[in-house]
Amino acid sequence: MSTSFRSCLVLGGFILAxxxxxxxxxxVFSAIERPVEETMKSDLNSLKEEFLNLSCINATALEIFLEKVLQANKYGVSVLENASLPTNWDLASALFFANTMVTTVGYGHTTPLSDAGKAFSIVYALIGVPFTMLVLTACVQRLMHPLTYGPISVCQRRAGLQHRSASVLHFIMMLVLVVLGFFVVPALVFSTIEETWSFLDSFYFCFISLCTIGLGDFVPAEKPGQRLRALYKISVMVYLFVGLMVMFLVLRTFHKLADVHGWTAFFQLPSYEEEDDDKEPIMGQDPDDESPEAVKPLDPSSQVSYNSINR
Known part of the structure; x- marks a missing residue:
């Protein structure tokens, strides 16, 4: 079995894991938080009924009611019947919450209600965040050659461009495609599905999400009566993961571009990993295959540069 095929199998196993x-x-989140949410809804409805049955509304009762309503609304539980979702902790919603947590997007519209949920969130994120970074890094590493080195090499061979010109042309084309494919087109889709979102709102949501800022002022699939809400949530989750991977790819390509034009050296910044590092997958490498030379300190004069792309 070849090293490349074995590394692909390992990468596939990591993605499945x-x-x-x-x-x-x-x-786990659904099992822990859903009963707590149901209890909070029941208490809120009981308080609402008690409030409505009062013959005379006094200031104390009103303050207690408003305090409970605001506290419940903080956790995504509304007292309004036409604004309440069935639950914020069904499988699709819990999966969406787990994804936003480990990708560090974190909209904050849904948060753990119980102490057990908060404790589990700490442990889950402690493992999940570096796990997500590992999977993203491994995927981007596999995409660097077909989406970065390959196109630049084609530009050099067929268009006769120098490596600097080819790298700039490739980066501009990649940037345009990313903006169209992961900002403009998704913004059009979101503005169509979310009736209250304008195109600017949708574009803003895409930008805030893929930059992992996650302000939470716009969250998809939160409209009451949303059709195919579970499928919509999962689709957004896939979009976020693929979008983050593409953003990471753009950043790595830009760092390569900076190395080619000497910007990193000019600003005395560390140069990017060399091309040989990208050729060796971070997963699936057999330790027995390492040669003695591989463990020797690197000689700066012998390092392979980004300029060595085949023409």
């Missing part, structure tokens, strides 16, 4: 990790987290 990551999906299983998200599902496990969703099931």
């Amino acid at each position: 990551y999906i299983a990790y998200l599902l496990l987290g969703a099931l």
Whole structure:
């Protein structure tokens, strides 16, 4: 079995393990938080009925009612019947919450209600955040050659461009495609599905999400009566993961571009990993295959540069 094929199998196993990790987290969050949410809804409805049955509304009763309503609304539980979702902790919603947590997007519209949920969130994120970074890094590493080195090499061979010109042309084309494919088109889709979102709102949501800022002022699939809400949530979750991977790819390509044009050296910044590092997968490498030379300190004069792309 070749090293490349073995590393692909390992990468596929990591992706499946990551999906299983998200599902496990969703099931645990749903099991812990859904009963607490139901209890809070029941208490809120009882308080509402008691409030409505009062013959005379006094200031103390009103303050207690408003305090309970605001506290419940903080956790996504509304007293309004036409504004309340069935639950914030069904499997799809819990999966969406787990995904936003480990990708550090964190909209904050849904948060753990119980102490057990908060404690589990700490442990889950402690493992899940570096796991997510590992999976993203491994995927981007596999995409660097077909989406970065390959196109630049084609520009050099077929268009006769120098490596600097080819790298700039490739980066501009990649940036345009990313903006169209992961900002403009998704913004059009979101503005169509979310009736209260304008195109600017949708574009703003895409930008805030893929930059992992996650302010939470716009969250998809929160409208009451949303059709195919579970499928919509999962689709957004996939969009976020793929979008983060593409953003990471753009950043790595830009760092390569900076090395080519000497910007990193000019600003005395560390140069990017060399091309040989990208050729060796971070997962699936057999330790027995390492040669004695591989463990020797690198000689700066012998390092392979970004300029060595085949023409």
